Amino acid sequence: MTDRNGRTVPLWTESDVRAHVRAPRSDDDKYRRGVVGMRTGADAYPGAAVLGVEAAWRSGAGMVRYAGPRRAEDLVLARRPETVTAVGRVQAWVLGSGTDAATRTPEETSVLRDILAGDVAVVVDAGALDLAPEGSAPRILTPHAREHDRLRAALGLAAADADRGASVVETARAVGAVVLLKGARTLVADPDGTLVAVEAGTPWLATAGTGDVLAGIIGALVAAAAADQPRLDPRRLAGLAATGAWLHGHAARRASTERAGGPITALDVADAVPAVIGAVLAPVA
Ligand SMILES: NC(=O)C1=CN([C@@H]2O[C@H](COP(=O)(O)OP(=O)(O)OC[C@H]3O[C@@H](n4cnc5c(N)ncnc54)[C@H](OP(=O)(O)O)[C@@H]3O)[C@@H](O)[C@H]2O)[C@@H](O)CC1
Ligand SMILES: Nc1ncnc2c1ncn2[C@@H]1O[C@H](COP(=O)(O)OP(=O)(O)O)[C@@H](O)[C@H]1O
Numbered sequence: 001m002t003d004r005n006g007r008t009v010p011l012w013t014e015s016d017v018r019a020h021v022r023a024p025r026s027d028d029d030k031y032r033r034g035v036v037g038m039r040t041g042a043d044a045y046p047g048a049a050v051l052g053v054e055a056a057w058r059s060g061a062g063m064v065r066y067a068g069p070r071r072a073e074d075l076v077l078a079r080r081p082e083t084v085t086a087v088g089r090v091q092a093w094v095l096g097s098g099t100d101a102a103t104r105t106p107e108e109t110s111v112l113r114d115i116l117a118g119d120v121a122v123v124v125d126a127g128a129l130d131l132a133p134e135g136s137a138p139r140i141l142t143p144h145a146r147e148h149d150r151l152r153a154a155l156g157l158a159a160a161d162a163d164r165g166a167s168v169v170e171t172a173r174a175v176g177a178v179v180l181l182k183g184a185r186t187l188v189a190d191p192d193g194t195l196v197a198v199e200a201g202t203p204w205l206a207t208a209g210t211g212d213v214l215a216g217i218i219g220a221l222v223a224a225a226a227a228d229q230p231r232l233d234p235r236r237l238a239g240l241a242a243t244g245a246w247l248h249g250h251a252a253r254r255a256s257t258e259r260a261g262g263p264i265t266a267l268d269v270a271d272a273v274p275a276v277i278g279a280v281l282a283p284v285a
Contacts, residue, residue: 048098
């Protein structure tokens with residue numbers, strides 16, 4: 001794939017995906033499969049918590065731990081009673097989906113800062129992106145275009161220009177983390193300047209909540225990988241992020257195909273993830 005400046009940006013492929021999805025093994029227990037911790041959802045956006053938790057379960061998490069406001073927690077448990085709300089150890093965090101930095105409590109800010117200063121890999125979305133630059137934990141940031149521009153402003157960078165690839169590489173270098181820039185063509189840059197593109201989806205994906213689903217998918221992939229190898233380097237994290245975007249896009253296509261090519265909702269995307277993972281892991285005949 002050649003971009004508008006004539007540079008070649010590699011497209012993430014199914015074989016790349018296969019190398020980043022952990023198949024369950026007979027000696028696994030739930031903890032060996034990877035535990036995802038989610039601090040998502042707010043009173044204004046409780047549904048985002050449900051969407052992310054659902055997506056993490058559907059992407060093969062051994063356990064999902066959820067912490068958030070009471071209303072969001074009740075909705076999460078109503079949809080997924082499998083979810084654990086007791087505090088405990090996790091192999092990956094997902095922060096910020098369905099939250100707003102402007103209304104975050106000082107206590108929650110302090111908890112998020114502690115997580116971002118830790119060793120466990122973190123997927124940073126939506127209302128937690130303002131804290132991402134201070135973090136030292138291995139991080140995957142998942143902004144859409146407006147969030148990307150806000151992040152760049154906080155880093156002292158100009159708004160992204162038409163060359164999205166150069167912009168996202170610059171952002172990843174400045175923030176010292178993997179940055180996944182969402183769009184019809186999703187770009188993933190690591191802090192060393194490696195860039196890949198994911199073109200897996202359908203325009204039907206442009207619907208509320210699909211970004212919350214993506215964060216949950218990536219959280220589950222990172223937790224599974226970290227359960228095997230606790231220190232994930234940025235290249236590996238970028239691969240897991242691109243894999244999440246590929247699965248998300250293909251799940252959307254599958255969900256739409258199941259509806260005669262018609263519209264889909266964010267939950268439809270999450271529901272289609274298992275079949276996409278199953279097809280990726282199926283032995284080649
Ligand atoms: N189910 C859930 O719980 C969901 C929860 N979600 C959560 O919501 C949070 C905020 O995420 P976001 O992407 O909406 O935030 P953001 O980048 O600030 O965009 C705001 C911009 O949009 C624009 N705008 C608004 N209305 C518009 C209109 N009718 N037509 C055109 N433009 C319009 C508005 O422009 P303005 O009205 O100011 O002119 C402003 O520029 C986040 O935490 C996310 O996770 C979502 O995932 C959805 C499902
Ligand atoms: N035109 C499009 N074609 C394909 N995918 C799209 C398109 N527009 C958005 N997407 C995808 O839809 C998702 C939207 O995420 P986001 O903007 O965070 O939505 P939300 O905040 O409502 O969850 C992203 O994964 C993005 O890549």
